[in-house]
Amino acid sequence: MQKYWGIILALVVLVACKKTQKVESPEIAQLPVQQPIVKTYGFNFEKFDVIHDTIKNGDSFGKLMLQNYVDYPKIVKIAEEYKDTFDVKRIKVGKPYIILKAKDTTEKAQIFIYENDRINYTVVDLRDSVQAYTSKKKVKYVQREIAGVIKNSLSIDMDSLGVDYNVTLNLADIYAWTIDFFRLEKGDEFKIIYDERYINDSIYAGVEPIRAAYFKHKGKPIYAFPYIADSLKSLTDYYDQDANNLRSTFLKAPIKFNYRLSSRYNLRRRIAYYGYKVRPHKGTDYAAAIGTPIVATADGTVTESRRKGGNGKYVKIKHNGTYSTQYLHMKAQKVKRGEFVRQGDVIGWVGMTGNTGGPHVCYRFWKNGRQVDPLREKLPSAEPVADSLKTNYFNHIEPIKSQLDCIEYIIPIKNEEEDLITLNQNDGTIQDQSNIN
Numbered sequence: 001m002q003k004y005w006g007i008i009l010a011l012v013v014l015v016a017c018k019k020t021q022k023v024e025s026p027e028i029a030q031l032p033v034q035q036p037i038v039k040t041y042g043f044n045f046e047k048f049d050v051i052h053d054t055i056k057n058g059d060s061f062g063k064l065m066l067q068n069y070v071d072y073p074k075i076v077k078i079a080e081e082y083k084d085t086f087d088v089k090r091i092k093v094g095k096p097y098i099i100l101k102a103k104d105t106t107e108k109a110q111i112f113i114y115e116n117d118r119i120n121y122t123v124v125d126l127r128d129s130v131q132a133y134t135s136k137k138k139v140k141y142v143q144r145e146i147a148g149v150i151k152n153s154l155s156i157d158m159d160s161l162g163v164d165y166n167v168t169l170n171l172a173d174i175y176a177w178t179i180d181f182f183r184l185e186k187g188d189e190f191k192i193i194y195d196e197r198y199i200n201d202s203i204y205a206g207v208e209p210i211r212a213a214y215f216k217h218k219g220k221p222i223y224a225f226p227y228i229a230d231s232l233k234s235l236t237d238y239y240d241q242d243a244n245n246l247r248s249t250f251l252k253a254p255i256k257f258n259y260r261l262s263s264r265y266n267l268r269r270r271i272a273y274y275g276y277k278v279r280p281h282k283g284t285d286y287a288a289a290i291g292t293p294i295v296a297t298a299d300g301t302v303t304e305s306r307r308k309g310g311n312g313k314y315v316k317i318k319h320n321g322t323y324s325t326q327y328l329h330m331k332a333q334k335v336k337r338g339e340f341v342r343q344g345d346v347i348g349w350v351g352m353t354g355n356t357g358g359p360h361v362c363y364r365f366w367k368n369g370r371q372v373d374p375l376r377e378k379l380p381s382a383e384p385v386a387d388s389l390k391t392n393y394f395n396h397i398e399p400i401k402s403q404l405d406c407i408e409y410i411i412p413i414k415n416e417e418e419d420l421i422t423l424n425q426n427d428g429t430i431q432d433q434s435n436i437n
Helices: 002-029 061-067 072-081 154-160 165-174 387-406
Strands: 049-054 096-101 109-115 120-125 131-136 139-149 189-199 203-207 212-217 220-230 235-239 260-263 283-287 293-295 300-308 312-318 323-333 346-350 360-367 370-372 410-414 420-424 430-432
Touching: 061 072, 061 109, 139 154, 154 165, 165 189, 165 203, 165 212, 189 387, 212 387, 220 387, 300 323, 312 346
Parallel strands: none
Antiparallel strands: 049 096, 096 109, 109 120, 120 131, 139 189, 189 203, 189 212, 212 220, 220 235, 260 283, 283 360, 293 346, 300 312, 312 323, 323 346, 323 360, 360 370, 410 420, 420 430
């Protein structure tokens, strides 16, 4: 009997231990968990009174700081000693800013955060020893592949794929010298690989330059790959599948879109206003709306940016020892003398300054110091990839070219009711498009 009682006692003790463990376990699990400190722009906003606002007309850095009880010597120090980091004279109306104020009776601004753009921002730390620095928000890059077939125009067809308009502009820039986008044919094909930027994984912040592209125009396939062929200049150009530079030395026109060739180079031109006397026209006129961007047709250095007589406001660029170009009648110039500009950079805007009967840019072209007709000149192409770099170039583009080749098109088909539907070859899904305008 004592034996059985011993076994029973042992079981009671064992059950009691298990009960004790069950009781203690929840107490351990319920210990408070230390929450991570959430920081924005590198600061814990909970420690400050926070003001969100935008720069308004009449605002200045000094005015904003004085309104928030910052000592005048600190304002002067930022303005004088940190001009390269934060030029207080260049804050722009509409730009967002944040002021972090002390949580005490002084209510002094301690941190000023100015958003230069969606990604870059400047911090002015007014605590203790004043300092200013720039930083960037955390950006996530998402690679995107698209492919399409021309049915209307590049702009309309790209838009139908939900593509940022800047990608359309970038693609047009890449092929500006090899494809006339005003003369695309139905059935032309394109493929593009590019990266989209996102802030905090969800806020769209634009696109990166195109990683690779393919365009089939009039049955001719043309690939485009970015590559730095000159390590000294560190300039990126786009080259095709045979290592040829897709850029010509000069653009065909100083305006990218929405222009009309209104008057050509003509040394025997007669004008009724002047009694039909011969008045040579040594420029090529491109009519466009006032404010239309004017671009440099080639790389070069600005030698003149001024206003003079009948030329109005103009810019002149020296491209090398042989060629120079001039752009007349601008509404305003964007560049100054001595600046180096790249082909396609905006240098001013269409206007009506000087002697002109309507908004246009008069494009003048010099060769060896003599004005010539740029539309009749046989201009040289840009240099291809050097022979010494071609092996490296072909190895570089091989996997990217394979990726482009594997992108499949969205093919339009019709069902029995003649309703337009779209078959996505990538995943086999069909989306009814019959009610989409």
